Amino acid sequence: SQQGEEDPQALSIQEGENATMNCSYKTSINNLQWYRQNSGRGLVHLILIRSNEREKHSGRLRVTLDTSKKSSSLLITASRAADTASYFCATDGGGGTSYGKLTFGQGTILTVHP
Amino acid sequence: DAGVTQSPTHLIKTRGQHVTLRCSPISGHKSVSWYQQVLGQGPQFIFQYYEKEERGRGNFPDRFSARQFPNYSSELNVNALLLGDSALYLCASRRNNYNEQFFGPGTRLTVL
Structure with missing residues (x-):
């Protein structure tokens, strides 16, 4: 069964805009990881955020984690x-x-x- | 350093046949996991091996088995293939269970 639920299912934007994706989960975690996948190929690791962290940055990526709400978001700036x-x-x-x-x-x- | 490698890239089998997929982890990584990804869905966990021992098994039938070798490479075996086994099979490795998990390019299995 799927624990994480991403929202939205699809997002269409123009180059230069920011893209925000959300993830909710059900049980306690040690960490949460975000991945990218192009056209059914292997998964590329983007960022790992641990349960005791609230925000993490990597280049144009910003990830937040709210363990009280069991949710995370991935922001891609200047897409x-x-x-x-x-x-x-x-x-x-x-x-x-x-x-x-x-x-x-x-x-x-x-x-x-x- | 080379990333996770998998072979073969593509495979076509017929129902009832057996298949073996292979994975070599990143050097220094002792944990290898296998995932199945059906079109349009997220990957589903099949197995995890750490230090050559099975440490986790997902909700897959006994037709699925795996093993890890002394050099930490791994094989995934699927017996009595069904049409529903058609999927992208992903292997991932990590140094330990607290760090990032890195995925290989996958093996695309088609069962006819």
């Missing part, structure tokens, strides 16, 4: 056509029965028009 891809959040439950297992959402399809 480019090359950012067109599917974006997934994945929760990492850590120890116990979910040891090292990532649980993915359905993804957000981002289209950036030149």
Whole structure:
């Protein structure tokens, strides 16, 4: 079953605009990771945010995490056509029965028009 | 350093056949996980191996099995293939269970 739920399912914007994708999850986590996938190829790791962190930046990416609301957001600033891809959040439950297992959402399809 | 590698890239099989997919982790990574991604959905966890021991298993039938070798590479085996097994199979490695998980390019399996 999918733990993470991304919102929106699809997002269409113009180059230069910002894109925000949201992720909600149900159970406690050790960390949350965001990935990008182009045209059904392998997943590219974007950023990891740990449960004791609230915000993290990497280049044009900004990720926030609110463990009280069990939600995260990914902001891509000044988007480019090359950012067109599917974006997934994945929760990492850590120890116990979910040891090292990532649980993915359905993804957000981002289209950036030149 | 090379990333996670998987072979083959594409595979076409018929129902009832058996398939073996291979994965080599990033050097220094001892954990390997397998995921199945059906078109239009997020990846689903199949197995995790750490230090050559199975540490996690997803909700997949016993037709799916895996193993990890002393050099930390891994194989995923699927017996008695069904049409519904057609998917992208992704392998991922990580140094330990607290760090980023890096994915390979995947093996596209088509079952006819």
